[in-house]
Amino acid sequence: MKNKKGALPFAAILVVMMVFALIYALVQLSGKYNQFDKKIGERQSALIDTYKHADSVLFYIDQSAKYSLQQSVYELAENGGIAEIEDTAAGTPALHECGKFKDAYVWYQIINKGSGYDVKSCFDDNSVTYNLPYLFNEKLNNYILNHPENILTDNYEYTIGGSLEIIGRAFQPLKFDIFDSKSNTEPRISGTEKIAAVSVPGTAMSCVRKAVSSSSPSGVSGAAAADIPDAKIILPNTKPKETIKISTECTQRDLKGTISLGQDLIDFTQTTLCSKGDECIVTREAFELILAAQGLAQKKGRSLVVYGAYRAPERQQALWDGKTAEDYARRYPKEWERANYVTNPLVCKNDVNKCSHYSGKAIDIRFYKKEWKMTNAEWKELNKLMAEAGWVRYANEAWHFECCGTDRYARAKAKGVAEIV
Amino acid sequence: MAPEPFKKQKKGELPSILVDFAAYVVFVISILVFYLIFSFQVKGVNTIQSASIFDKDIFLTSYLKTPVMVDGIETNMAELIRYWYLDKEKYEDLLRKTSVELLNHNEYEYEDSLTKNTRVRGYSITIRKGINNDDKFKVLLTLESKSFQNYCISDIRGCANLGEQVLPVSENVNLYIVLFEGQQAKK
Numbered sequence: 263m264k265n266k267k268g269a270l271p272f273a274a275i276l277v278v279m280m281v282f283a284l285i286y287a288l289v290q291l292s293g294k295y296n297q298f299d300k301k302i303g304e305r306q307s308a309l310i311d312t313y314k315h316a317d318s319v320l321f322y323i324d325q326s327a328k329y330s331l332q333q334s335v336y337e338l339a340e341n342g343g344i345a346e347i348e349d350t351a352a353g354t355p356a357l358h359e360c361g362k363f364k365d366a367y368v369w370y371q372i373i374n375k376g377s378g379y380d381v382k383s384c385f386d387d388n389s390v391t392y393n394l395p396y397l398f399n400e401k402l403n404n405y406i407l408n409h410p411e412n413i414l415t416d417n418y419e420y421t422i423g424g425s426l427e428i429i430g431r432a433f434q435p436l437k438f439d440i441f442d443s444k445s446n447t448e449p450r451i452s453g454t455e456k457i458a459a460v461s462v463p464g465t466a467m468s469c470v471r472k473a474v475s476s477s478s479p480s481g482v483s484g485a486a487a488a489d490i491p492d493a494k495i496i497l498p499n500t501k502p503k504e505t506i507k508i509s510t511e512c513t514q515r516d517l518k519g520t521i522s523l524g525q526d527l528i529d530f531t532q533t534t535l536c537s538k539g540d541e542c543i544v545t546r547e548a549f550e551l552i553l554a555a556q557g558l559a560q561k562k563g564r565s566l567v568v569y570g571a572y573r574a575p576e577r578q579q580a581l582w583d584g585k586t587a588e589d590y591a592r593r594y595p596k597e598w599e600r601a602n603y604v605t606n607p608l609v610c611k612n613d614v615n616k617c618s619h620y621s622g623k624a625i626d627i628r629f630y631k632k633e634w635k636m637t638n639a640e641w642k643e644l645n646k647l648m649a650e651a652g653w654v655r656y657a658n659e660a661w662h663f664e665c666c667g668t669d670r671y672a673r674a675k676a677k678g679v680a681e682i683v
Numbered sequence: 684m685a686p687e688p689f690k691k692q693k694k695g696e697l698p699s700i701l702v703d704f705a706a707y708v709v710f711v712i713s714i715l716v717f718y719l720i721f722s723f724q725v726k727g728v729n730t731i732q733s734a735s736i737f738d739k740d741i742f743l744t745s746y747l748k749t750p751v752m753v754d755g756i757e758t759n760m761a762e763l764i765r766y767w768y769l770d771k772e773k774y775e776d777l778l779r780k781t782s783v784e785l786l787n788h789n790e791y792e793y794e795d796s797l798t799k800n801t802r803v804r805g806y807s808i809t810i811r812k813g814i815n816n817d818d819k820f821k822v823l824l825t826l827e828s829k830s831f832q833n834y835c836i837s838d839i840r841g842c843a844n845l846g847e848q849v850l851p852v853s854e855n856v857n858l859y860i861v862l863f864e865g866q867q868a869k870k
């Protein structure tokens with residue numbers, strides 16, 4: 263057969279090109295993936311260990327739930343079935359409407375009005391259905407905070423079953439790092455759980471728990487300087503498990519105004535800047551301002567701790583709908599009354615500025631100290647320090663600060679003040 | 684048979700010897716490339732030195748979840764430990780008796796691959812107060828199976844901790860339960 267011109271050189275060129283293509287592919291692949299530096303089976307072994315560790319924590323929570331229920335039932339009986347709920351807005355208890363008589367809550371009130379008697383019933387027979395989960399949650403939170411690790415508090419939606427059975431469904435999964443912070447890749451294991459329905463000796467109750475786990479290629483950053491927390495970026499409208507790992511140094515570098523506001527959120531939960539048991543997510547700019555405030559605080563020998571930050575609309579809806587331990591919906595069936603204690607999510611829907619915690623640019627913050635309570639002088643000191651760092655305070659709450667263009671922030675800046683209603 | 688006459692090269696056609704040479708060169712280069720690829724990949728792979736102890740914690744968790752009758756009510760070992768902490772005088776005997784029974788029941792024999800003698804694995808559980816404070820090493824109670832010896836299964840730090848569990852007692856008190864495993868030759 264007659265060869266065409268250039269047929270043989272073409273074959274040789276093709277082969278040479280293939281060799282180059284292979285080398286190129288090798289370079290690309292090696293650039294794409296980190297070197298495999300784990301021992302065979304190490305990842306699987308770590309996964310199993312993490313599962314067991316999670317099981318150990320769940321066992322602690324189960325036992326704590328059991329004891330919390332026992333104590334709650336005891337205290338509720340002692341208080342005549344009444345539990346004064348904390349008014350989250352004012353930070354003080356919402357007092358029982360008929361008050362106390364000789365240190366006992368009044369169930370039934372008869373007031374002599376001169377011309378007659380005013381009779382008032384102050385006890386709702388069904389109140390145990392919301393008072394018990396409320397007390398129970400308070401106790402469980404205390405147990406959880408006493409655990410050496412950082413477990414989220416206020417993290418369960420409770421339903422009461424027959425015969426003193428409480429079932430808690432977690433809002434957020436428990437998260438455990440499979441590898442330590444020295445690891446290059448730090449996938450996490452997440453466990454969505456229903457905590458135990460618990461038992462009191464002498465009563466018939468069952469125990470239900472379901473644990474589901476999944477892994478995702480997210481992680482937290484490695485060790486950092488003591489005064490600067492580790493943090494991770496969360497893409498907007500994504501769940502925390504879809505996070506991107508960054509180091510603290512990277513955080514500081516990236517925060518120099520290179521990323522547009524409101525596009526990214528930073529999660530610094532489980533860092534020294536976030537109160538144990540709480541979730542702390544803010545925008546990048548807010549995070550930078552928190553770091554600035556922390557820097558100022560440290561110069562004065564103080565340390566700050568954030569205990570409230572971004573709140574998802576779903577969480578606000580759950581609060582309003584009575585799906586949290588406070589059970590506002592059953593406690594205050596009338597919406598106008600309930601609105602005194604929790605913001606109606608409809609209000610936020612119509613005007614998002616009314617719910618600044620939605621934005622990730624509002625925080626609740628205090629000085630880190632052993633005792634939770636702060637003196638007036640300390641609140642004033644905090645106020646001054648936060649204003650210096652660029653924050654604006656909500657005038658009705660000593661602990662609530664906003665930044666970065668929220669409606670309240672803009673109004674305060676326009677007026678040239680550091681606090682505003 | 685007469686040999687074929689020497690074939691005349693056509694215009695533009697490479698001599699066959701050159702083609703063969705090019706094929707050898709390409710072959711060698713291909714081998715080298717794949718050698719490089721595989722050597723690069725194999726570099727990072729090590730065999731695991733010692734497999735993780737996969738039953739770590741399972742035994743301790745099972746022990747703590749074991750049902751036990753206390754004052755006529757069915758509860759578990761974890762709660763019995765709590766009762767014991769709150770009233771040692773009343774519950775210590777029950778805790779000791781039940782625990783030792785459970786630990787003895789779980790002892791097992793095996794032949795040591797080096798010495799070829801039969802050994803018995805025993806367990807020890809220590810109850811310690813706290814985990815985050817100065818009481819960390821304060822052992823409140825030790826429960827041992829009959830074959831446990833201080834020649835425990837150890838690593839470079841001493842007796843290997845085969846399981847640990849934080850147990851709640853009250854809202855501000857935790858106990859720290861630690862499991863050790865020991866061995867002795869069968870008598």
